[in-house]
Amino acid sequence: MQESSSVESKTRSTPETPLLGRLRQMIVTGVVQPGDLLAETALAQDFEVSRTPIREALKQLEREGLVEVRSRVGTFVRKPTQREIHEMFSLKEAFEGLAAGLLARRGAVPELEQLKENVARSQRAVERGDAELYSQLVHEFHSTLVAGADNRKLTEHYDLLMNQLAYHRIVSQTLSLPGRLQNSKDEHQAIIDAISSKDPLAAELVMRRHVAASSQSAALAAMKEEDEEQPG
Amino acid sequence: MQESSSVESKTRSTPETPLLGRLRQMIVTGVVQPGDLLAETALAQDFEVSRTPIREALKQLEREGLVEVRSRVGTFVRKPTQREIHEMFSLKEAFEGLAAGLLARRGAVPELEQLKENVARSQRAVERGDAELYSQLVHEFHSTLVAGADNRKLTEHYDLLMNQLAYHRIVSQTLSLPGRLQNSKDEHQAIIDAISSKDPLAAELVMRRHVAASSQSAALAAMKEEDEEQPG
DNA sequence: TTACAATTTGTTGCATGCAAGAAATGCTAG
DNA sequence: CTAGCATTTCTTGCATGCAACAAATTGTAA
Numbered sequence: 001m002q003e004s005s006s007v008e009s010k011t012r013s014t015p016e017t018p019l020l021g022r023l024r025q026m027i028v029t030g031v032v033q034p035g036d037l038l039a040e041t042a043l044a045q046d047f048e049v050s051r052t053p054i055r056e057a058l059k060q061l062e063r064e065g066l067v068e069v070r071s072r073v074g075t076f077v078r079k080p081t082q083r084e085i086h087e088m089f090s091l092k093e094a095f096e097g098l099a100a101g102l103l104a105r106r107g108a109v110p111e112l113e114q115l116k117e118n119v120a121r122s123q124r125a126v127e128r129g130d131a132e133l134y135s136q137l138v139h140e141f142h143s144t145l146v147a148g149a150d151n152r153k154l155t156e157h158y159d160l161l162m163n164q165l166a167y168h169r170i171v172s173q174t175l176s177l178p179g180r181l182q183n184s185k186d187e188h189q190a191i192i193d194a195i196s197s198k199d200p201l202a203a204e205l206v207m208r209r210h211v212a213a214s215s216q217s218a219a220l221a222a223m224k225e226e227d228e229e230q231p232g
Numbered sequence: 233m234q235e236s237s238s239v240e241s242k243t244r245s246t247p248e249t250p251l252l253g254r255l256r257q258m259i260v261t262g263v264v265q266p267g268d269l270l271a272e273t274a275l276a277q278d279f280e281v282s283r284t285p286i287r288e289a290l291k292q293l294e295r296e297g298l299v300e301v302r303s304r305v306g307t308f309v310r311k312p313t314q315r316e317i318h319e320m321f322s323l324k325e326a327f328e329g330l331a332a333g334l335l336a337r338r339g340a341v342p343e344l345e346q347l348k349e350n351v352a353r354s355q356r357a358v359e360r361g362d363a364e365l366y367s368q369l370v371h372e373f374h375s376t377l378v379a380g381a382d383n384r385k386l387t388e389h390y391d392l393l394m395n396q397l398a399y400h401r402i403v404s405q406t407l408s409l410p411g412r413l414q415n416s417k418d419e420h421q422a423i424i425d426a427i428s429s430k431d432p433l434a435a436e437l438v439m440r441r442h443v444a445a446s447s448q449s450a451a452l453a454a455m456k457e458e459d460e461e462q463p464g
Numbered sequence: 465t466t467a468c469a470a471t472t473t474g475t476t477g478c479a480t481g482c483a484a485g486a487a488a489t490g491c492t493a494g
Numbered sequence: 495c496t497a498g499c500a501t502t503t504c505t506t507g508c509a510t511g512c513a514a515c516a517a518a519t520t521g522t523a524a
Contacts, residue, residue, distance in 0.1 A: 287506085
């Protein structure tokens with residue numbers, strides 16, 4: 001299953017102090033809500049350590065954009081602005097497009113098989129109308145695709161981005177939109193086809209279209225009004 | 233003219249403790265070399281503060297990939313592997329391609345004028361054979377282009393990437409390759425043309441081609457530098 | 465009640481002490 | 495000289511105390 005942190009990958013020079021991961025997960029999964037105060041002293045007591053390691057973790061989270069440290073006032077869980085969400089989806093599109101292209105260039109790798117199996121399971125989830133399972137599979141699909149690009153720097157930046165997007169909550173809302181669920185699965189299949197035919201350009205294009213479509217749904221779900229122009 | 237940090241942008245929630253920026257610049261500009269030990273106590277004396285803020289800054293730099301903290305051994309300036317350099321250039325291509333597309337979609341903005349003027353100055357630098365000035369202008373061109381995309385998240389990730397690439401040293405060597413200098417200027421002009429004609433796809437394509445070409449040169453230069461260290 | 469100043473409370477920022485561990489050094493035996 | 499072990503040194507990891515500052519609270523006067 002997953003590591004202690006939410007979207008974080010396996011490799012890390014320092015073995016990832018559990019503290020940072022646990023705090024990050026609390027934020028990403030919504031255990032603590034935007035605006036909540038994360039006081040060093042209180043956290044230190046909760047985790048039964050001193051303020052120092054807590055403080056270091058909070059500084060990291062600030063760098064990751066998950067919290068805001070207001071000097072001598074407090075550290076607060078941050079909520080991305082609508083603009084930031086839009087910006088991050090642009091980046092998501094670029095990252096996953098790049099990943100699809102790189103994966104297509106690599107050819108037949110284990111990750112490609114994983115993707116095929118993912119779509120098969122997704123098909124069954126769609127038939128059963130199991131939105132919860134499907135949401136999980138969607139996450140796995142994108143995660144596997146990026147991993148398959150075999151580019152650690154890309155993975156690093158991608159994880160950073162997705163943590164800040166607090167992917168789970170936004171996407172699970174998105175998928176409940178009518179029709180989007182079946183569409184999404186078909187698009188995943190199209191992506192696999194493009195990758196399988198070892199056509200990096202096509203793979204990137206299809207992937208980016210897919211992400212753009214999802215993003216639009218997600219943006220709609222996050223905020224009702226706000227009409228955006230779509231590239232094409 | 234630059235901020236305290238090297239490639240960092242203006243906006244930052246916390247006003248960017250000077251310490252972090254100064255340390256970062258020391259690494260990026262090569263004042264301290266890869267493999268060098270950055271001992272907390274020594275730095276604390278140099279900067280006339282206690283170990284605590286030094287320690288926090290070093291942890292940030294670890295997160296940025298500039299140093300490696302080996303537990304209870306020391307913090308060392310990190311040197312990107314050849315693979316990482318390759319990976320980062322892939323990301324650079326994606327980032328700047330995205331930026332070019334976004335900028336093309338924005339249309340006529342101040343940054344576009346800055347780019348035009350940059351090329352004009354570059355032309356003069358080429359004619360005079362002033363490689364040093366040209367190197368600076370190249371940096372400015374790419375920096376302005378990304379800024380012109382008006383996407384702060386993109387800028388954040390881009391800055392993170394470029395700091396780790398320690399751009400200056402690699403690029404300045406790159407440009408000395410024969411012919412590359414004039415080519416580079418022409419490509420910059422082509423990028424501006426695509427952006428001016430408000431064709432995001434074309435702009436992205438041309439930009440990515442340009443970055444790919446530069447990257448290849450830079451990769452060669454980096455390998456060359458690598459070889460020069462080994463014989464000993 | 466309202467305005468406003470003084471005080472109290474709560475939080476982070478920084479300095480410092482000490483312990484844990486890794487690596488270098490020296491020492492001893494052969 | 496070499497190998498192996500003890501010791502010393504150097505470094506980070508963490509705990510804690512105190513100062514600086516912001517914000518909330520209280521008290522007071524009109």
